[in-house]
Amino acid sequence: MRAAILQMTSGIDPAANARTLTDAIDEATRGGAAMLFTPEMSGLIDRNRDRAAGAITAEDDDRVLASVRDAAARTGLWVHLGSLAVRRADGRLANCAFVIDGNGTIRARYDKLHLFDVNLPTGESWRESAAYAGGDAAVVVATPLGNLGLSICYDVRFPSLYQRLSDAGATLIAVPAAFTRPTGAAHWQVLLQARAIENAAFVIAAAQTGRHEDGRETYGHSLAIGPWGEILCDMGEQPGLALVDIDAEKVSEVRGRIPVTMHRRDIPPVRVVP
Numbered sequence: 001m002r003a004a005i006l007q008m009t010s011g012i013d014p015a016a017n018a019r020t021l022t023d024a025i026d027e028a029t030r031g032g033a034a035m036l037f038t039p040e041m042s043g044l045i046d047r048n049r050d051r052a053a054g055a056i057t058a059e060d061d062d063r064v065l066a067s068v069r070d071a072a073a074r075t076g077l078w079v080h081l082g083s084l085a086v087r088r089a090d091g092r093l094a095n096c097a098f099v100i101d102g103n104g105t106i107r108a109r110y111d112k113l114h115l116f117d118v119n120l121p122t123g124e125s126w127r128e129s130a131a132y133a134g135g136d137a138a139v140v141v142a143t144p145l146g147n148l149g150l151s152i153c154y155d156v157r158f159p160s161l162y163q164r165l166s167d168a169g170a171t172l173i174a175v176p177a178a179f180t181r182p183t184g185a186a187h188w189q190v191l192l193q194a195r196a197i198e199n200a201a202f203v204i205a206a207a208q209t210g211r212h213e214d215g216r217e218t219y220g221h222s223l224a225i226g227p228w229g230e231i232l233c234d235m236g237e238q239p240g241l242a243l244v245d246i247d248a249e250k251v252s253e254v255r256g257r258i259p260v261t262m263h264r265r266d267i268p269p270v271r272v273v274p
Contacts, residue, residue, distance in 0.1 A: 004028030004036040007222040011213040012046040018067040025071040034144040035078040037206040040176040043084040073104030082176025092133040110150035111135030146171040153177040166199040171251040178208040184219025197229040200254040227254040
């Protein structure tokens, strides 16, 4: 089966981002893809929270989500919408991923579990928890490409989540992201390869790239990685669409060679010896 990966430079106008997404759905369909993967915050990237507040709505009112659902239904393409900022009933925001089937139906949602609160040596400071609430569930959903485990960006640094996903049957893992340039250059590829290898699963990581309208810069290098850890696709730094073939039999083959998912044990308490 064929997957499509969209690498974006999302801006401050949700309508413009929606057009990029629907154009990508059409292009992926023409390319023979069964499913399209898009980055974290596909609908809006704007660190000006006062300006962004007017563009962030409840899920039912989100025009980007509605446009993607309509395009999925029109083309029959499944879409993993990497994430959107949506307003919850309690007024807080969620960084939420959506899996949409070829009828335009939302099959699964996932709210980002781990929130990015850091001070970088470059002077950049990020406080995702100042506006967003973390999720409370891990999610695996059946798709044409196999059982898909959902995660978002900073989650990639927490391997226990991915073990839970593969234990629950995931053979393919999505890691949509908007990695900063410094952390991307240092850690992006090696973390993704580790998640693929230790779970003997495919990893598809659609990423934001370049300089955004709000002034931030993201790393790009959207990746598709095989269950042996091999790089199947690296999109570099230019926005656009890539196509990659996913052979689901490879997961069984790799897990047969090194059955890591069968050999896992609950780790006993640590004995600290002074």
